[in-house]
Amino acid sequence: MHPVTALRAHRHPSTPPAGRLPGRRPLAAGRGLNLPASSAHFQPPPCSTVRASASAQPIKPGSAYPAGATCSTCGLCDTPFIASVRDACAFLGDGMARLDALEPALHGRSRDGRGGGQEDQLGVIQAQFLGRMAPPPPGAATQWSGIVTSLACAALEAGLVDGVACVASQPDDPLCPRPILARTAAEVRAAAGVKPSLSPSLELLPQVADAVAAGTLSRLLFIGVGCQVQALRAVAGQLGLASLLVLGTNCTDNGWKKGLETFLASSSASPSTARHYEFHVDYRVHIVHADPAAVPTERIPYFSLPASKLTDVIAPSCYSCFDYTNGGADLVVGYMGAPYGGDGTPMRGSWQHVVVRNARGAALVDALSASAAGSALEVRPVVEAGSRAALVRATVEADDAARRGEGPTSPMPVWLGTLIARLLTMFGPRGIEFARYSVDYHVLRNFLYTRRHLARKGGASSPPLPAGARAIVEAYNADGWVDRLLAAPPGPGPGGPVVKGRGADGWWVGGGRAEGGEL
Ligand code: FAD
Ligand code: SF4
Ligand code: SF4
DSSP, X not given: OOHHHHHHHSOSOSSOOSSOOSOOOOOOTXXXXXXXOOOTTOOOOOOOOOOOOTTOOOOOXXXXXXTGGGOOOOSGGGXXXXXGHHHHOTTSTTGGGGHHHHHHHHHSSOOOSTTTTOHHXXXXXXXXXXXXXXXXXXXXXXXXXXXXXXHHHHHHHTXXXXXXXXXXXXXXXXXXXXXXXXXXXXXXXXXXXXXXXXXXXXXXXXXXXXXXXXXXXXXXXXXXXXXXXXXXXXXXXXXXXXXXXXXXXXXXXXXXXXXXXXXXXXXXXXXXXXXXXXXXXXXXXXXXXXXXXXXXXXXXXXXXXXXXXXXXXXXHHHHSOOXXXXXXXXXXXXXXXXXXXXXXXXXXXXXXXXXXOSHHHHHHHHXXXXXXXXXXXXXXXXXXXXXXXXXXXXXXXXXXXXXXXXXXXXXXXXXXXXHHHHHHHHHXXXXXXXXXXXXXXXXXXXXXXXXXXXXXXXXXXXXXXXHHHHHHHHHHTTTTHHHXXXXXXXXXXXXXXXXXXXXXXXXXXXXXXXXXXXX
C-alpha cells in the first residue's frame, strides 16, 4: 500500500489537542455581537453550460469594482462573467458565508466536527497528512518542496486534466503574478513559486470557455486561493467543463504589489533579490533570495518587524477574509500545519500540510503517488503540541493596541525577538495547533476589522461569517472578551488603493482608504 493510501485511513490525528478553548456556548442574549447568519437559501449554481451573458461588459480601466475597497482583484470582473458577480464575489451579499452551502454540495458534508475538532479552522477534512517532495521537482523554483507543482504535473501527465489554470510570473518581475492556462508539465513547472500579491486568476475564464467550445479542453485543474475559488465555484457551471478539480493553497494577509515592495524595502537587507518569503512557523519571516550563496536566507522575528511602516501592506480584502484554509477546494496545501524542521532545514526541504476534502482531492494525490515523481513524495501523520488560546488573545490584543497607536514605538531588538521566537517554537503551539492559532488570530482580527470599518447597505453592520469563523468568534467571546475589544476605540482602518481597474502599466491603480467603505 502506498504511504498516502495508508495515511488516508489515518483520518485524524489520534493525539488530542493539548490546549482547548473554553467550551463553546451560544452568545448570551444582548451580548452584542449579533453575528449575521448566512443565508440558508443559497444553492450552488446548476452545472449548465450557459455562457456568461454576451452583453456583460468587463470592468473598464479606471472604473470602480463592484466590491469597492474590499475587492481582491480575483479577475472575475475583468471578464463577461461579471454578470454573475452578485452571486460569485466573495465580498458581496452572503460573501464568504456561501461556504456553508457550498461545502456540503462539494464535499458531501459540512464542517460537522468529524475532523477531530479542527474543522472550524481547517475546513472539511476527509484525510490529512504531512508531505514533502524529496527532492523538489527538478527545474522548478518551488515555494516549499513543490507538492502543488508535482500534483499538477502528475494530473496533466496522467490525463486526469487537459489544462491547469495557475499563476506564472511577469517576464520582467518574478514576484508579479501572471495567470496562465498551462497545457504542459513544463509550463506548470515554470509557474512554480508564490507570487505574493493579489492575482487576477479568473481573468482566464473566457480562455477556458473558448477552449471548451473549441473542443480542446474539457477537464480543468484550477490552482488558487480561497476568494478566487469561491468565485470560480459560483460560475463553474457556465464553463461547459466535463470536470473541474480545485487544488487550493492556504492564504492570508495578501496585498497589492506596492504593499509587497513596501514590506520588502522595510524588512529585507536586499529587497531586489528576494524571491520567496513566508511567515514561517518558527515565528520568523524567512526571505529566500535568488542566489542563496550570494545573499543567504534572512530570518527576521515577527516581533522585530517595523510594524509602523507596514500598516498599508495588507489589502482590505484580506482584512475582510474568512477563508484562510480554502474551504471550497478539493485538496489544500499549506505550510502552517507542519512543524518547524530547524534552522538547518530550508523551506524547500520542509514538510507541508495537505488536507484532502473529498474524492476528487484524493484522486489528485493518487495521480501523484502513481506517477514517476511519486517515489519522491514522503508522507507522515500530522502532529500537534502546545496550546494556542492564550497566544491568540495576546496576538490580537497586541495587534489592536498597535492599530490604536498604543503599541511600542520601535521594533523589538532582533536578539530579543529571536529569543522569544525560539521559546515559542519550543513551547508554543506547534503543528496543527499552530495552524489553529494562525486561523483563530486572523478570524478574530478580521472580525474586529469588518465590524468596525465596513458598513453594508441594508442594515447589517458587517459581512455574514461562515459557520467555522462564527464558531471561533463565539468561543473567544464566551467571557465577553471580543465584546470588550469591540468597545475600545478602533483606530484607523487599514489603507491601500481603492481598486479601480487596470492602469496602462497593467497593474492596479487608485487611491484612498478602505475605512468606512461600503460593501
Ligand atoms: P509550488 O509548487 O511552488 O506552487 C505554488 C503554486 O501557487 C503555483 O502553482 C502557482 O500557480 C500558485 N500561485 C502563485 N502565486 C499565486 C497567487 N498570488 N495567487 C494564487 N495562486 C498563486 N500557506 C500557509 O500555510 N499560510 C499562509 O498564510 C499562506 N499564504 C499564502 C498566500 C498566497 C498568496 C499563496 C499563493 C499561498 C500561500 N500559502 C500559505 C501556501 C504556501 O505558501 C504554498 O503555496 C504551499 O505550501 C504550496 O507550496 P509548494 O512548494 O507546493 O508550491
Ligand atoms: Fe469582482 Fe473579484 Fe473584485 Fe469581487 S473580488 S468585485 S468578483 S474582481
Ligand atoms: Fe483572497 Fe483571503 Fe487570500 Fe486575500 S487573504 S487573497 S481575500 S484568500
